Amino acid sequence: METKQDSEESIPPGGPDLVRLLDDLVRVEVRLYTLLDARLRAATGHGIGRLDALRTIAEVPGCRVSDVVRRLGITVGAASKGVDRQVRDGFVRRIPDPEDGRSSFLALTPEGRQVLDDLLPAAAREVGAVVRATGLPDDDVAHLSRILPVLRAALESGPTASATRPSP
Template identity: 40%
Template sequence: MLNDLQRSRHGIAASQFEFLLHLRGHPGARVADLAEFFAIGVGATSKGIDRLEGRGWVRRIPNPADRRSSLLELTDAGRALVDDAETTFAAITELIQAALEPAQFDAAADALRTLRTALERDKIGNPVG
């Protein structure tokens, strides 16, 4: 549902929105940082960033601490897009909250946080390359 709404309203996939949202909060992140955060491979992350860069939403800048890597930052167009797309994400969150009692919503969020922590601790689903 989120993916369909993000595509129809903003022309991006939900995964692209997540990359842009993360970069908005973490300017100067590297591709490897995104790969680690999202527990996906560096190659897939780099290809995703290439697509965002090709659309003018992200730019790579030289990393002064390591010439082999680049730092990522949103362009003005990328920042405007993620700000706009965030309204769609917020609307979906409101729909979910309206369907659940507050205690149910909190319990579901807690369960998902616990699951993610356990998966990360046990290195289940982490990328290998």
């Protein structure tokens, strides 16, 4: 069991304020997502949620709702509702699993492929515009682009990925 002294010793004196780091990461994500979602909707009529869902379905072979959950880090309910919206709007179809009648695979329709093909360059343009507007030097953006995937992969696949939160 970790004691207060153990946890304090893991943060070097004068080292990074890890609580501030968490706060900054969360606030950046929320503000960036909100801004980019609005800009993408204005440019294409579709938001980041649609982009995320369509990309996942296109990129994961034999995609199921559980893959959407895992890849996007959302709940089963949110993934199911999101997929239902894509199906309702004609961008995704469900293909029954011949080995398990209760399950289905997800695939883009031709319309869904076209929407994704339109969204990807628009999203790249909007992200680029927002990042450039921050004034961050290109080297810092490149460094961040190398660090965040490492942190994300560690959190998604490491021992902390399945850790549960203690009850308040």
